[in-house]
Amino acid sequence: xxxxxxxxxxxxxxxxxxxxxxxxxxxxxxxxxxxxxxxxxxxxxxxxxxxxxxxxxxxxxxxxxxxxxxxxxxxxxxxxxxxxxxxxxxxxxxxxxxxxxxxxxxxxxxxxxxxxxxxxxxxxxxxxxxxxxxxxxxxxxxxxxxxxxxxxxxxxxxxxxxxxxxxxxxxxxxxxxxxxxxxxxxxxxxxxxxxxxxxxxxxxxxxxxxxxxxxxxxxxxxxxxxxxxxxxxxxxxxxxxxxxxxxxxxxxxxxxxxxxxxxxxxxxxxxxxxxxxxxxxxxxxxxx
Amino acid sequence: xxxxxxxxxxxxxxxxxxxxxxxxxxxxxxxxxxxxxxxxxxxxxxxxxxxxxxxxxxxxxxxxxxxxxxxxxxxxxxxxxxxxxxxxxxxxxxxxxxxxxxxxxxxxxxxxxxxxxxxx
Numbered sequence: 001x002x003x004x005x006x007x008x009x010x011x012x013x014x015x016x017x018x019x020x021x022x023x024x025x026x027x028x029x030x031x032x033x034x035x036x037x038x039x040x041x042x043x044x045x046x047x048x049x050x051x052x053x054x055x056x057x058x059x060x061x062x063x064x065x066x067x068x069x070x071x072x073x074x075x076x077x078x079x080x081x082x083x084x085x086x087x088x089x090x091x092x093x094x095x096x097x098x099x100x101x102x103x104x105x106x107x108x109x110x111x112x113x114x115x116x117x118x119x120x121x122x123x124x125x126x127x128x129x130x131x132x133x134x135x136x137x138x139x140x141x142x143x144x145x146x147x148x149x150x151x152x153x154x155x156x157x158x159x160x161x162x163x164x165x166x167x168x169x170x171x172x173x174x175x176x177x178x179x180x181x182x183x184x185x186x187x188x189x190x191x192x193x194x195x196x197x198x199x200x201x202x203x204x205x206x207x208x209x210x211x212x213x214x215x216x217x218x219x220x221x222x223x224x225x226x227x228x229x230x231x232x233x234x235x236x237x238x239x240x241x242x243x244x245x246x247x248x249x250x251x252x253x254x255x256x257x258x259x260x261x262x263x264x265x266x267x268x269x270x271x272x273x274x275x276x277x278x279x280x281x282x283x284x285x286x287x288x
Numbered sequence: 289x290x291x292x293x294x295x296x297x298x299x300x301x302x303x304x305x306x307x308x309x310x311x312x313x314x315x316x317x318x319x320x321x322x323x324x325x326x327x328x329x330x331x332x333x334x335x336x337x338x339x340x341x342x343x344x345x346x347x348x349x350x351x352x353x354x355x356x357x358x359x360x361x362x363x364x365x366x367x368x369x370x371x372x373x374x375x376x377x378x379x380x381x382x383x384x385x386x387x388x389x390x391x392x393x394x395x396x397x398x399x400x401x402x403x404x405x406x407x408x
Contacts, residue, residue: 061299061369065331066292066408086302086372154368156407197367198403199396202389241367241403271386 002104002178005185006048007280009219009252010041011273012057012133012189014091030270037268037277038137044264044279045138048185052101053139054108054175056149056188056248057130062086063122064150070120071159072167074112075127075148076105082127082135096132101145104178108147111174117167125150134187151251153190153244161231164247165224168254172282186255190248192216193239194273200240206273208239215246216267219278222260224253249276256280291364292408293342297322297352298360298369300331302376312377316353323349358395364404 016038019031062084064070082096105121112119127148135142149171152158168188175184192215193208200207218227227250236243256262257280264279301307301322311318328338344352351359355377360370375388382388 061366065299066295067331084303085305086376089305090372090375155366197361197369197371197392199393199399201371201393202386203393237403238401 002052002175002180002182002184004172004175004282005050005183006045007172007252007256007282008045008134008138008185008187009249009256009276009278010134010137010187010189011191011275011277012130013270013273013275014087014093014129014133016133017094017136018092030268034268034270034275037266037275041264041266041277041279042138042140045185045187048281049183050144050185051182052104052184053144053146054104054149054171054184054186055127055131055134055146056151056171056186056251057127057134058151058153058190058245058248060128060130060154062128063126064152066155069152069155070150071152072112072117073120073122073125073150074105074109075100075122075125075150076102076109077123077125078102080125080127080146080148082132084126084128087129091129093129093132096135096142098127098132098135098142099145101147103180104175104184105147107178108149108171108174111177112167112170115170115173117170130189134189138187149188151248153247158233158244158247160233161236161247161250162228164251165228165254168251168256171251172255172257186252188248188252188255190252191242191245192249192274192276194242194245195240196242198241202272204271205269206240208243209269209274211239211243212267212274212276215249216265216276219249219253219276220262220265222253222256222258222262224250224258227253252278256282290342290344290348291366291406293327293344294348294352294360294363294365295369295408296327296342298365298373300326300329302369302373308373308376311373315355319344319349319352357392361396361399362404364406366406366408367403 268275
């Protein structure tokens with residue numbers, strides 16, 4: 001069976017690519033420290049020596065639209081083109097091509113359906129910055145095949161937080177039952193408190209530093225019970241109108257497991273939103 | 289009242305660089321053209337299989353024609369779609385980095401929680 005060698009949860013800040021590659025007067029003052037933190041985070045994936053990446057993210061109204069909106073979707077394709085015109089325009093993100101691992105996609109789809117998740121699928125999926133940002137930060141050589149998993153954190157009605165946790169648990173079970181001897185890492189990205197297109201956007205910090213502090217505590221200690229007791233679809237509007245992306249962190253807590261402390265935790269308080277990076281090594285193998 | 293159609297306008301204009309420029313320079317004419325020619329298109333279907341019933345109401349049409357993004361927020365248009373398209377049109381007019389985004393926040397500052405419902 002395949003081995004789950006790392007579970008990684010991260011924010012996906014679309015400005016990282018431009019900040020980290022800019023030079024001279026264009027380079028923002030926070031870039032050097034950001035790069036240092038990202039490179040240290042990258043090492044936590046490198047150390048686990050993965051062969052395949054399952055990547056959880058959320059389409060930002062790029063390919064998926066309101067006339068046909070899936071709640072959870074698994075890509076099953078040999079390749080995924082990546083990034084969209086408006087991400088090049090606004091964030092300077094490059095166009096990319098990522099290889100797919102179709103056999104694991106098929107296994108997640110069949111197994112997920114049998115576990116009670118009515119997963120949608122796509123055989124021609126263009127992935128966006130929710131998946132390409134962690135490739136840029138964690139695996140910039142882009143040399144590993146992926147299985148993209150998209151969640152709807154964007155277009156109400158949304159699945160409830162508990163459903164994200166259940167799906168995370170199911171993804172773990174399915175990765176560990178994949179009849180293949182390769183090493184798999186599951187990487188998911190979401191947000192802490194975040195406001196987009198509202199009065200609290202683009203402030204000097206994230207819109208709700210107190211929520212961020214609690215969220216980092218829940219994730220780093222694996223406190224799913226505490227997190228689920230406080231976080232609801234209604235409550236997530238309060239820290240910022242795009243904070244439902246936190247449910248992708250909850251999904252990753254489901255992959256990592258109840259009560260499972262993260263082996264690596266780092267944060268970076270930036271304008272607009274706080275960056276947060278977490279790594280778990282399920283079998284202890286990647287710990288330094 | 290159709291939040292869906294407002295979102296569809298913002299979504300389809302944002303992804304087309306020519307339409308972004310048309311909407312920036314001729315907003316009223318672009319909204320009229322879009323409602324007549326584009327509103328019914330089902331994005332995954334042949335052009336001959338368009339919807340026949342999509343219409344803006346007067347308030348929605350005027351908010352789009354006036355580039356009135358605070359009004360779009362109030363009407364429950366999806367804030368991510370509005371923000372993304374309006375950055376594409378107006379960020380260039382501000383010298384300071386994030387200048388437009390901060391002005392945008394200021395113009396919405398009178399809103400308190402709960403924000404207008406964005407469910408479609």
